[in-house]
Amino acid sequence: MTIIKNYDEFEAYLGKDLGTSPYHKIDQAQINQFADATLDHQWIHVNAAKAESEGPFKATIAHGYLTLSLIPYLWKKIVDIQNLKMEINYGIEDLRFGQAVVVDSEVRLKVKLVAIANLRGITKATIHVELEVKDQKKAAFAGNVVFLYHFID
Template sequence: MKVIASIDDAMRLVGHELGVSSWKEIDQARIDTFADVTEDHQWIHVDADRAASDSPYGATVAHGFLLLSLIPKLSKDNYVVQNAKMGVNYGLNKVRFIAAVTAGSRIRIRSELIDAAKVADNVVNLTVRHTIEIDGSDKPAAVADLIARYVF
């Protein structure tokens, strides 16, 4: 796990891997709960019988936005920003969903700091590329460039 304790630390870490999280299972209960919260009950996510017969994946799959929502939690294994007065999500530059995550699969996050843009003397935008890997797959589930703004 990398520690970013200042804007200077962030600048030095640009281009470096920050870490790889532990594995997390994406079970059907989590997918169903996410469907309930977002009101997205498309059959490919919640109907195991239909997904087994009609889906090219042979099983239900996690919502792409479910995967994105797990980035903050899983990336805590990879790096920590210390000494900041606050940090907020600033946005996403690019997101690609590459491979489906079927129910029961395990994912993890690989994080790389790709940019640290100083906004003011005490403010920096960190752009971290998060690659969501699937256990046993050569292809990642997704790649997302997430921007977080920190005030030191």
């Protein structure tokens, strides 16, 4: 795990891969909980029998936004940003979904620091992310996420 304690340490990774998270299995229980939390109960996500008989993937699939919501969790498995007053999820740029994530798939996040700026003491970090699906060639998604970090002086 990479440990970052200040802007200068973070900036040293500009243009470099920061690492890859361990795999995380997305099971039906997690998909159902996400459906409940977001009120999105589309059958392709929650009805295993219908998905198997009528769906294009022959199984349920994770919501695209469920896969996105794993970014903070998986990011923290790769990098430990310490010495913070505050951190903010600031934005997502140029993100594209590459393929569906079928239930019980294992996914992991691969990250690279593509831009960093010091905005009057606030670190704006742009991280390129790819959610890899185990044993698949295409990523579930790829794009840039932007975080703001306020390090303790």
